Amino acid sequence: MDKNPIITVGIGIFEKIIFETKLPNGVQGKLTDEDSTKYFYYSKYCAFVKDNKIVLENLSNNEIVISSNEKISIISNYTTKIENVEIGIGFHWQRKETQEFPGHFLLRKIDNKILLINLVNLEEYITSVISSEMNGNNSLELLKAHAVISRSWVMCRKLYPKHTQKPIIEEDKTITWQDSNSHTLFDVCADDHCQRYQGITRAYNPNVKKAVEETIGEFLVFDDKICDARFSKCCGGVGEEFETCWQDIHYGYLEKYEDLTEEKSLDLTNEVNAENFIKSSPQAYCNTTDKNVLSKILNSYDNEYQNFFRWKLSYTKQELSEIIKEKSGENFGEIIDLQPLERGVSGRIKKLKIIGTKKTIIIGKELEIRRLLSKNHLYSSAFTIENNSDNFVFVGAGWGHGVGLCQIGAAVMAEEGKDYKQILSHYYKGAIIKKYYNEL
Numbered sequence: 001m002d003k004n005p006i007i008t009v010g011i012g013i014f015e016k017i018i019f020e021t022k023l024p025n026g027v028q029g030k031l032t033d034e035d036s037t038k039y040f041y042y043s044k045y046c047a048f049v050k051d052n053k054i055v056l057e058n059l060s061n062n063e064i065v066i067s068s069n070e071k072i073s074i075i076s077n078y079t080t081k082i083e084n085v086e087i088g089i090g091f092h093w094q095r096k097e098t099q100e101f102p103g104h105f106l107l108r109k110i111d112n113k114i115l116l117i118n119l120v121n122l123e124e125y126i127t128s129v130i131s132s133e134m135n136g137n138n139s140l141e142l143l144k145a146h147a148v149i150s151r152s153w154v155m156c157r158k159l160y161p162k163h164t165q166k167p168i169i170e171e172d173k174t175i176t177w178q179d180s181n182s183h184t185l186f187d188v189c190a191d192d193h194c195q196r197y198q199g200i201t202r203a204y205n206p207n208v209k210k211a212v213e214e215t216i217g218e219f220l221v222f223d224d225k226i227c228d229a230r231f232s233k234c235c236g237g238v239g240e241e242f243e244t245c246w247q248d249i250h251y252g253y254l255e256k257y258e259d260l261t262e263e264k265s266l267d268l269t270n271e272v273n274a275e276n277f278i279k280s281s282p283q284a285y286c287n288t289t290d291k292n293v294l295s296k297i298l299n300s301y302d303n304e305y306q307n308f309f310r311w312k313l314s315y316t317k318q319e320l321s322e323i324i325k326e327k328s329g330e331n332f333g334e335i336i337d338l339q340p341l342e343r344g345v346s347g348r349i350k351k352l353k354i355i356g357t358k359k360t361i362i363i364g365k366e367l368e369i370r371r372l373l374s375k376n377h378l379y380s381s382a383f384t385i386e387n388n389s390d391n392f393v394f395v396g397a398g399w400g401h402g403v404g405l406c407q408i409g410a411a412v413m414a415e416e417g418k419d420y421k422q423i424l425s426h427y428y429k430g431a432i433i434k435k436y437y438n439e440l
Contacts, residue, residue, distance in 0.1 A: 013110055053067045136207055141423065223252070311395075
């Protein structure tokens with residue numbers, strides 16, 4: 001492996017991009033297209049597509065700086081501030097932010113819009129990820145654990161062949177999933193579809209930088225391969241297996257774990273056991289309602305929502321019928337029943353039958369279930385269904401897919417004095433930490 005390799009990150013697709021590069025007085029940045037190079041100074045710029053070309057305009061004097069048929073590179077040794085970056089796309093915390101990024105940029109024309117790609121070295125990328133995923137004021141040991149898994153996850157994307165298994169899409173069955181393998185023009189995206197990367201907007205924290213420095217070059221390894229180290233916000237008490245959420249591949253380090261403080265060996269693939277577990281509130285690392293702890297663990301927009309460990313949601317049958325019609329593009333008529341057909345080891349529903357007066361279909365995997373049953377996404381697919389005369393009531397457990405590290409559980413473990421190696425061995429059974437390089 002190259003020391004501190006370059007990661008290409010898809011920031012988003014924009015109709016126009018407004019940015020300013022923080023160049024000191026007299027310092028130049030460089031712009032290149034297919035056949036020319038130009039230099040620029042500190043100013044505010046707008047990129048957009050006009051006459052089938054990418055155009056870069058200096059907003060201080062409305063001068064066209066450069067234009068290109070296909071792509072423009074922005075090369076600067078200083079940070080760049082980008083306006084209106086969309087985060088949490090499709091989820092309940094979706095919003096736009098102004099964010100500041102290190103590294104170089106590539107603008108690519110996609111139809112009449114622009115794809116913005118950030119080229120950043122691995123350790124700078126990790127510094128941003130762990131402060132975007134978690135609050136930088138967290139315990140140093142939690143941040144070190146997150147640095148190792150985020151570094152591992154992204155390099156797994158770069159180093160190993162992509163999965164080729166195809167989703168099942170039939171008239172009466174849709175079994176599909178979303179994975180980062182769908183990206184072809186860059187390594188990973190900047191949003192929750194991959195792992196959050198919000199530039200240096202939240203990264204200026206001594207703990208964050210120390211966590212990256214103290215784990216530099218460290219990766220999680222299983223059978224001599226870097227781990228596909230998945231993680232989610234809250235497992236709900238029991239961790240899920242990879243194949244419940246994505247391709248039918250089993251990873252020995254992404255197996256069921258119990259985040260419970262007392263081992264119970266629960267079989268949550270059983271419907272009765274799953275319902276009883278989800279409706280209970282067992283002692284677990286991630287079962288915390290302490291607002292002081294949660295405000296320290298989570299970023300501000302995550303703290304707008306509570307009850308991650310157990311949650312409840314109610315829809316009238318008309319409301320849910322309209323949501324499913326809008327999200328699926330299919331007219332089911334009135335939804336008359338929802339039947340779990342298969343659950344994973346954490347109680348998350350892997351296959352669900354939706355029965356309507358006009359159409360019946362089996363859907364999966366967990367994210368597709370969450371997507372179709374909510375205006376945004378349900379917190380998780382670990383839920384029970386109460387079918388009343390005029391409404392459905394969902395009682396659920398956890399936030400996210402539940403595979404790998406549980407961020408809230410790991411944060412509580414760190415608060416209780418566990419170090420990052422103990423945290424990682426709890427969530428990734430059999431994996432070891434291996435150092436591939438020592439310094440930059």
